[in-house]
Amino acid sequence: MTHRYRFISTHRATYGVKRMCRVLNIRRQGYYEWLEAAPARAERQRAEDDLAAEITEIHTAHRQAYGSKRVTVELHRRGRRVNRKKVERIMRERGVVGWTRRRRRSLTKQNVTAPPAPDLIGRDFTAAAPGERFVGDITCPPRKAGSIWRPSSICTTGR
Structure with a gap:
């Protein structure tokens, strides 16, 4: 819906709001509500940019190893109340990726010196x-x- 409102906003001088709302089958009131909410959207975007800068700062301060969970904990320690899912979304959108330095360990190790099990039926399964x-x-x-x-x-x- 927002792309329609943006289209109306850019072409309203040429065609008029009433005509474009009728053609696009949307309410004029909805367009004006969207237009009125623009400052609030800009404020939310600015707050999100500030949060993204803080997330990036935490991420780089910890040698780019922190993921969303650890970044969220660090933000909480700094007094910033934020949801982990929001941190995940911002990190994903901005390309901030944490990585682990741990090596994967297998629970079982194959004994390469052990002889294979004997084939007692000679591969005849009938x-x-x-x-x-x-x-x-x-x-x-x-x-x-x-x-x-x-x-x-x-x-x-x-x-």
Whole structure:
């Protein structure tokens, strides 16, 4: 809707507000309310620019490592009450990105010296009757009962 109001504002000298509102199918009162709210919008934008400058200052003071959560905490410490989502939005719009110096750690380490598990069935997964060969692994999909995890001994190929 705002783009229509902006269009009317730029072309009102040529075509007139009443005609353009009729053509664009919007209320004239809505246009005038938008026009009246311009100083308030400018004030909000100025306040947001000030906040963005403070966010950038905090971000650079901490070696560009702080993300929105830490920046919000620092703003609270400085006495500035601001919502974390607003800080996130401003950082995203201005391209201010925090990064972590932590290295990702895996919980399990593969033992490269261990021999592989023996292939006891010789990769022959066929069975003459149900219950003859039991094979499986931890990636077995859930059974009929829902999304309850089943141990690998339940997952059989001989069905």
